[in-house]
Amino acid sequence: MKQAVLDFMARACAMEAEAAERYAELAEQMWAFHNREVAKLFGKLARIEGLHRDQILEKMGWTEAPDPSAFRWETPEGPETTDYGELHYLMQARHALELALHNERRAAEYYERLSEADIPEDIRREAAEMAEEEREHVRLIEVWLAKTPDPDARWDEDLDPPVSVD
Amino acid sequence: MTNPSNSAATSVAIALAGSGGAGIMTAGNMLLEAAASAGYYALMTRSSGPQIRGGEAAAMLRIATHPVECMPAGFDLLAAVDWENVHRFGAEIPLGAGGLVLGDEAEGAPPAVFTASGAAIAALPLAAIARGIPGGRPNMVLLGLVGALLGLPEDAMHEAVSRTLGKRPAALEPSLAALAAGRSAAGSLQPFTPLAPPPGSAAGRWLITGNEAAGLGALQGGVRFVAAYPITPATEMLEWLSPSLESVGGVLVQAEDELASINMAIGASYGGVPSLTATSGPGLALMLESLGLAVASETPIVVVDIMRVGPSTGIPTKSEQGDLDIALHGLHGDAPHLVLAPNGVGDALATTQWAVTLAESLQCPAIVLSDQFLGQARAVIDRPAAGASPAARDVAAAAAEGDAPYRRYALTDSGISPMAIPGTAGVTYTADGLEHGERGTPSSQFTDHAAQLDKRLRKLADHDYGERWADLEGEGDLAVITFGSCTGPLREALALAYERGLAVRLVSLRLLAPAQPARLAAALAGVRKALVLEQNHSGQLLRHLKSSFDLPVPLASLRKPGGQQFNAAEILRHVVEWSAA
Amino acid sequence: MTNPSNSAATSVAIALAGSGGAGIMTAGNMLLEAAASAGYYALMTRSSGPQIRGGEAAAMLRIATHPVECMPAGFDLLAAVDWENVHRFGAEIPLGAGGLVLGDEAEGAPPAVFTASGAAIAALPLAAIARGIPGGRPNMVLLGLVGALLGLPEDAMHEAVSRTLGKRPAALEPSLAALAAGRSAAGSLQPFTPLAPPPGSAAGRWLITGNEAAGLGALQGGVRFVAAYPITPATEMLEWLSPSLESVGGVLVQAEDELASINMAIGASYGGVPSLTATSGPGLALMLESLGLAVASETPIVVVDIMRVGPSTGIPTKSEQGDLDIALHGLHGDAPHLVLAPNGVGDALATTQWAVTLAESLQCPAIVLSDQFLGQARAVIDRPAAGASPAARDVAAAAAEGDAPYRRYALTDSGISPMAIPGTAGVTYTADGLEHGERGTPSSQFTDHAAQLDKRLRKLADHDYGERWADLEGEGDLAVITFGSCTGPLREALALAYERGLAVRLVSLRLLAPAQPARLAAALAGVRKALVLEQNHSGQLLRHLKSSFDLPVPLASLRKPGGQQFNAAEILRHVVEWSAA
Amino acid sequence: MIDMTLTPAHYKSDVKPVWCPGCGDFGVLNALAKALAKLALRPEDVAVVSGIGCSSRIPAYTSAYGFHGVHGRALAVGTGLKVARPDLTVVVTGGDGDGYSIGGNHFLHACRRNVDLTYIVMDNRVYGMTKGQPSPTTEADWTSKLMPQGTGLGEIKPMAIALAAGANFIARGFTGDPNGLADLIVSAVEHPGFSFVEVLSPCVTFRPEQREWKKMVRGHALAPAADSVEAATRIFADDGMNLGVLYAGTRRPFAPPIGRAQRTPTDLERRFAL
Amino acid sequence: MIDMTLTPAHYKSDVKPVWCPGCGDFGVLNALAKALAKLALRPEDVAVVSGIGCSSRIPAYTSAYGFHGVHGRALAVGTGLKVARPDLTVVVTGGDGDGYSIGGNHFLHACRRNVDLTYIVMDNRVYGMTKGQPSPTTEADWTSKLMPQGTGLGEIKPMAIALAAGANFIARGFTGDPNGLADLIVSAVEHPGFSFVEVLSPCVTFRPEQREWKKMVRGHALAPAADSVEAATRIFADDGMNLGVLYAGTRRPFAPPIGRAQRTPTDLERRFAL
Numbered sequence A: 001m002k003q004a005v006l007d008f009m010a011r012a013c014a015m016e017a018e019a020a021e022r023y024a025e026l027a028e029q030m031w032a033f034h035n036r037e038v039a040k041l042f043g044k045l046a047r048i049e050g051l052h053r054d055q056i057l058e059k060m061g062w063t064e065a066p067d068p069s070a071f072r073w074e075t076p077e078g079p080e081t082t083d084y085g086e087l088h089y090l091m092q093a094r095h096a097l098e099l100a101l102h103n104e105r106r107a108a109e110y111y112e113r114l115s116e117a118d119i120p121e122d123i124r125r126e127a128a129e130m131a132e133e134e135r136e137h138v139r140l141i142e143v144w145l146a147k148t149p150d151p152d153a154r155w156d157e158d159l160d161p162p163v164s165v166d
Numbered sequence B, C: 001m002t003n004p005s006n007s008a009a010t011s012v013a014i015a016l017a018g019s020g021g022a023g024i025m026t027a028g029n030m031l032l033e034a035a036a037s038a039g040y041y042a043l044m045t046r047s048s049g050p051q052i053r054g055g056e057a058a059a060m061l062r063i064a065t066h067p068v069e070c071m072p073a074g075f076d077l078l079a080a081v082d083w084e085n086v087h088r089f090g091a092e093i094p095l096g097a098g099g100l101v102l103g104d105e106a107e108g109a110p111p112a113v114f115t116a117s118g119a120a121i122a123a124l125p126l127a128a129i130a131r132g133i134p135g136g137r138p139n140m141v142l143l144g145l146v147g148a149l150l151g152l153p154e155d156a157m158h159e160a161v162s163r164t165l166g167k168r169p170a171a172l173e174p175s176l177a178a179l180a181a182g183r184s185a186a187g188s189l190q191p192f193t194p195l196a197p198p199p200g201s202a203a204g205r206w207l208i209t210g211n212e213a214a215g216l217g218a219l220q221g222g223v224r225f226v227a228a229y230p231i232t233p234a235t236e237m238l239e240w241l242s243p244s245l246e247s248v249g250g251v252l253v254q255a256e257d258e259l260a261s262i263n264m265a266i267g268a269s270y271g272g273v274p275s276l277t278a279t280s281g282p283g284l285a286l287m288l289e290s291l292g293l294a295v296a297s298e299t300p301i302v303v304v305d306i307m308r309v310g311p312s313t314g315i316p317t318k319s320e321q322g323d324l325d326i327a328l329h330g331l332h333g334d335a336p337h338l339v340l341a342p343n344g345v346g347d348a349l350a351t352t353q354w355a356v357t358l359a360e361s362l363q364c365p366a367i368v369l370s371d372q373f374l375g376q377a378r379a380v381i382d383r384p385a386a387g388a389s390p391a392a393r394d395v396a397a398a399a400a401e402g403d404a405p406y407r408r409y410a411l412t413d414s415g416i417s418p419m420a421i422p423g424t425a426g427v428t429y430t431a432d433g434l435e436h437g438e439r440g441t442p443s444s445q446f447t448d449h450a451a452q453l454d455k456r457l458r459k460l461a462d463h464d465y466g467e468r469w470a471d472l473e474g475e476g477d478l479a480v481i482t483f484g485s486c487t488g489p490l491r492e493a494l495a496l497a498y499e500r501g502l503a504v505r506l507v508s509l510r511l512l513a514p515a516q517p518a519r520l521a522a523a524l525a526g527v528r529k530a531l532v533l534e535q536n537h538s539g540q541l542l543r544h545l546k547s548s549f550d551l552p553v554p555l556a557s558l559r560k561p562g563g564q565q566f567n568a569a570e571i572l573r574h575v576v577e578w579s580a581a
Numbered sequence D, E: 001m002i003d004m005t006l007t008p009a010h011y012k013s014d015v016k017p018v019w020c021p022g023c024g025d026f027g028v029l030n031a032l033a034k035a036l037a038k039l040a041l042r043p044e045d046v047a048v049v050s051g052i053g054c055s056s057r058i059p060a061y062t063s064a065y066g067f068h069g070v071h072g073r074a075l076a077v078g079t080g081l082k083v084a085r086p087d088l089t090v091v092v093t094g095g096d097g098d099g100y101s102i103g104g105n106h107f108l109h110a111c112r113r114n115v116d117l118t119y120i121v122m123d124n125r126v127y128g129m130t131k132g133q134p135s136p137t138t139e140a141d142w143t144s145k146l147m148p149q150g151t152g153l154g155e156i157k158p159m160a161i162a163l164a165a166g167a168n169f170i171a172r173g174f175t176g177d178p179n180g181l182a183d184l185i186v187s188a189v190e191h192p193g194f195s196f197v198e199v200l201s202p203c204v205t206f207r208p209e210q211r212e213w214k215k216m217v218r219g220h221a222l223a224p225a226a227d228s229v230e231a232a233t234r235i236f237a238d239d240g241m242n243l244g245v246l247y248a249g250t251r252r253p254f255a256p257p258i259g260r261a262q263r264t265p266t267d268l269e270r271r272f273a274l
């Protein structure tokens, strides 16, 4: 395989790994805050992204994903990575899914743009394939979303005062 | 239920619990207010997990037909919306044998730590009920349920919820509906011993925290300047004081640190305005050098220390009586000053007010030792008695040319020398932390030093502190000596002992320094032996009594570290053992 | 002269005085060095007016055939170049009845405060003699005179002057000429009781101040990092340490304030380097919060407090034992730590060294209470005994993967848990001032708090401190208990009492905390009553003994504030009275 | 010695953060781990020191050595540690309250002293841990329980103060860009002397409006000036949202020699022997 | 009320200064007395507050009210006094050690808080009172017993820090020119908000070389900038010898209302009544 393609696949793998890692981290945060529903959902998303990462690993015959922090993106982090700042301890499934949808769309767009870019054909092919997979994720999440009720109007209302742990 | 018969209880202890954001604290407050307006006495404390927000939370309430100042040894009811990490409160919410643990069906079995005592278990579909009401929340269902179990009047519950949510109609209606749904669901439960009828109406009573009471006492005492730096658990006192001071013509300055707060307060007091700062152990530690300055320069100042678990950062959210040592002896050199301690939520008012009065009239710093329990507990109490009269500083009059030069630190008989307030003509002087002669001019003469030390000691030692120095209750040839928040459970324990035929005197020291050995000896006349009760590890009160009181009776010690309040049963057990020893 | 016969004195006390710039301190130091090299023991203290520079000055010396640790009740000789403001030293330089006051003819009569005692008066034309020597100074004439009166060998005097001025030949020659002129002028005076022959040669003796001794002790103990902020009277210790540390591979950082110094020292110690800071009362007050951190995080650290008169700024240049309270009890929460006090200039070495060793092995802070007298007194002493062995911190070894996780705060039997030093693999941890579990993770559980409090107390309580905890001297059924710089005059007083047939034991506590009640009780076995001797106003040691020792004997108190050291005669008088009471 | 490659995950501990989900400090932890991995430092050769505050909880969340001291004194602890142990990499961390309010004096003097350490301040313009009081960087009109009318005081400009006090490296990062922040931290650690990294780190609980910061920051808006006058002109006119390195100076770090003994303490006794 | 004209002599007390003859602080006392006379303030309406140091002895030498507090805390005392008693004229005084070393944090925050008081620092680049240790303004190579090799640290620039921290009026005077200094003090007192006057005040005892300052200072070299960016450019390039007003800003002073009661404490009880 050409170095350029190798590089591309490494980048894709890192992107998936970073997304998976972040979801896992967010799931932990939600567990710590007893938000079971969202915690489970983030856990599930972590597994999905992990699978995607593993697929690439398998395809490439690699054993370990490259360190995501070795790569740079136009966005602050990988296009599929959830921003820490988007979280809320009272967030509901719908919020989490919307975040996931946003991520998958960004990922799909990223690959789509590559698949249309003026770059070596083999990379474009790989990118198109990835884009399709991300679109698949988008559809999947859209299905989930359709089944998920809207958060109630007062979802982020916590009448309890914050505590001081000093 | 302290009433073991099945009729009605004179005191019930309830804990509401659940994970963060479930509105447990709010429900607890509503329950407290409902009980209050229904005519009961009550007390509420809170606990929560290490998370800033959204961690597990518990509201612990005791509702009774008589004033209550502590939680009992066992809770009668633990009601939770979920069990997420609620087991962490195991030590704080011991269930009585006849207790009931109530949860949501869908949440599974309650943690073993609560049911091991043999408490009954009940479950209802709280969340499901709530889901049945658009915008309904499980905490409100639970609240309705608990209100019904306790037999609190429906309108009192209704009113409490309405008062809290009144400004948010979107939240109010579903909440009331959930409340009602909870109330009707109660029917399906085993009968629970309800509260005995309330002891009269709420009129004349107050609902207040110790931190608020201390703040109000400060204002009543004349404080019009506060400088402080936020610290748990003193922050609420400051947050209450800030707008309150403004409304009475005073001001609160948020300082950059505690070194600044104490010195700002000293500056304001030097300017003639009674001043205060509030903090907790770590902050008090930073103020000591300047407290010495207040002693030497004879500047009145009050420091309220809401004690928390130490040493160092310790456990900021838990109570301990571990700052007695530092409050008494933390200043370098010989620096006599005042140390006082409120012994109840309501007493925080009168004691803080008294501290201001004493500091002002004796021109020296006063440290008020409250603690996290007293400060953050919210209680229904009888209207507190009026405190001491407001600050009366002995002020120097303007002097004209030809008058003898003003002697700021004159060696008066009482030790108190009239203090000139800036703006007054003819009596300008420089206040000094350097040792000085009578005019304030620095002196390194042994004689001046000895004279000023004598003066500063004399003014405190010779003052007549009247009857407020301690609360003395009961009779008998045994006594328990304590201070601060140990007083509440001790009072209850000794009442129980008395019922059992064991008469023990209660001595709760409000004025800890200067020590009043003669008064205490008199209070202990006829006493065979005394037990010293306090909440710290090293027996700080015991040491104080030994070092500065020369009491004629043998002293035993009952103490434990902070993090877990004493309860009456625990004290009773020890007192009974000790009395027999 | 303690020797009342007219033959020769075994101890002579001399004060040199004069206005600023007259070179009194220099002359005093030369006299001290001459006495030292002539084979005498000696002690010198200093006093001066409030001016930063050029104020009146006095050098007070005692030269003897035996080690001396205090000034006597009366001086034998006051020699002054002028009388400008010298009367201010009246209280500090009491003249013995057989004393001599020597001045310059041209300066008129000496102040009444010195002659009221009936001392003899003599005058010589000091300034005029000096004027006769180009570049000559009255202080050198005076020095020559005094040396001659005392019978100090000419070459010893010559050598002392040469050593000081050696590098400035322009000053040396006239000084030696003036010295010689003074010496010959002595002939015209009434004979003065000279010193008895010296007790052997100077070899093996040291000339040192308490501050230098403490600094050397710190280095011997292993200290290689010091951070400090200048403050009288600790500055000289730091000034000695700065270059000395560098030469032994350590470093001294001048911090921005005391909050920084203590925390820098804590940081360095956390890094594995034994660390120290030195200060005085006001600085110690600022360090308390962080001392609590050292207790909770179990970081070894030594703080040397050179006590001065308090409270507040007090009298920076005078000695007092007023910081015992703050050293023992100034930390918030229950915070067990070490407090030690040297009881002599030389002992400052061993005690500081021991403090380092203890702090390191017990992983906690140690406060060393020296004072201005001990710190700034310059004495000829026998070579100090070797101190404790150097620091031995129990250090955690590197761990490999698979090992059990490192528990920094493991609940060991001894209470001491091996400490990982940064750089060691596999045992990283976070030191914390928050209450924590064994691994150091913050915990607000009562059980963790109680366990860690027990551990931190246990490691101090169970340690075997050996024989150093106190100096025990003498026999009899009476005892005087003291600490620090009161020990010197007490020792002398009790020797005199013994001569008079009154046997009294001396107990000088070196380890003040943790209290050693069993040891002290044993030391007092057979004692009928004890007197507590200390230099402060409120009886801080007395209170400590009462609160923490439960002694089986009645305690009386002998104390006075700082600013004026006790002398042996004064103590003797009180001891005699008390023994009879 | 250690052969395996250290990834960011190696620098995180198993202690669960108490931070609120959404808190900016997660991103700082992430960036710090990334930076340490890039620097290929062994965890045991790094010490993370802090004071008290939400942000100051960070040491225990790393796998490095940590010191969680008292409020406001982190820089002093870090200074002592680095001077005594120059072989360690010392990173001091904390909040705007810890660093600029109670710790202000140590901040001034750490800038001046120029010890070779890195100071990361998670600025959320509020005291998070004590439940929302204004800090020295809080806007004058931000209201809270303690200051119901707002402080009425101008915010301080920490970077300007750092410059005036002599800091050798001054940068601003944003927690929403952990990669960019990691790069800044790498540069800060690598730059000799005292390096100051101000991090905009939202407090979603008490300052939820700070979620908007991600739209307001300007990446790479600051370019390093080596001249303090130039840097001053720039920073005095700055609105607080420009990211990047403001200043990279060349002052010699304060690193007194330690461990180089020419004498033993016993040698020193000779000075006192007669 | 008082009719007679107040001359500078009225502002001096009968306490004899302990200062060394030649000490720069005499000139500051002189200038302060002159300034108060020009301002025609009654001595009893003025309070002079200080910390500890030679320079901090000044309050007792004036006939005004004085407060000689502890080391480093003068600005906090002065702040409390002025906020509580806005009718008084508060002048805070002290040395470079007191103000910039131990008192550095209060300096920062006093600048920021902008209470209407005047802060006069007698900068002699040394700790005079404790016998000659380096202060934060001491030159890196100045040797002393405590720092035999010098500090090796760059001096801080107090005026730059004051500017960065938000001081509203910043000036530099020289004690050798008491009249010029008196004028600066008059302007400082008259300018609303926090006014900072740095005074070059030689310590003839520990820094005799500072006697040369009189040849080095440049009178009227600074002209007031109202723009902080401009002032910053100027001060970052300053060598410390230019006299005059650097900056005169227009920030509103911090003066919370006091003494205007709308309620009594008893009214507040109602909040708790059931």
Ligand SMILES: Cc1ncc(C[n+]2csc(CCOP(=O)(O)OP(=O)(O)O)c2C)c(N)n1
Binding pocket: A166, B229, B230, B231, B232, B258, B282, B283, B286, B313, D052, D053, D054, D055, D056, D070, D071, D094, D095, D096, D097, D098, D099, D122, D124, D126, D127, D128, D129, D130, D135, D203
């Ligand atoms: C001496 C002392 N004073 C006050 C406190 C209380 N306190 C703890 S954290 C804190 C402020 C934290 O603010 P910041 O540093 O901005 O951290 P954040 O929580 O916002 O991350 C305060 C005032 C304390 N622990 N110690």
Ligand SMILES: Cc1ncc(C[n+]2csc(CCOP(=O)(O)OP(=O)(O)O)c2C)c(N)n1
Binding pocket: C229, C230, C231, C232, C258, C282, C283, C286, C313, E052, E053, E054, E055, E056, E070, E071, E094, E095, E096, E097, E098, E099, E122, E124, E126, E127, E128, E129, E130, E135, E203
């Ligand atoms: C808490 C504390 N630390 C240290 C000291 C000792 N001390 C007194 S004055 C001073 C420095 C004075 O320097 P500066 O403020 O420049 O005044 P100057 O004497 O030079 O006028 C120090 C360190 C003290 N009094 N209190």
Ligand code: SF4
Binding pocket: B052, B053, D018, D019, D020, D022, D023, D024, D025, D054, D055, D124, D128, D129, D202, D203, D204, D205, D206
């Ligand atoms: S309170 Fe604010 S700063 Fe603290 S953890 Fe929560 S979001 Fe972060």
Ligand code: SF4
Binding pocket: C052, C053, E018, E019, E020, E022, E023, E024, E025, E054, E055, E124, E128, E129, E202, E203, E204, E205, E206
């Ligand atoms: S030591 Fe210096 S600052 Fe102090 S009075 Fe003397 S000349 Fe002035």
Ligand SMILES: [Mg+2]
Binding pocket: D053, D095, D096, D097, D122, D123, D124, D125, D126, D127, D128, D135
């Ligand atoms: Mg903050």
Ligand SMILES: [Mg+2]
Binding pocket: E053, E095, E096, E097, E122, E123, E124, E125, E126, E127, E128, E135
């Ligand atoms: Mg100075």
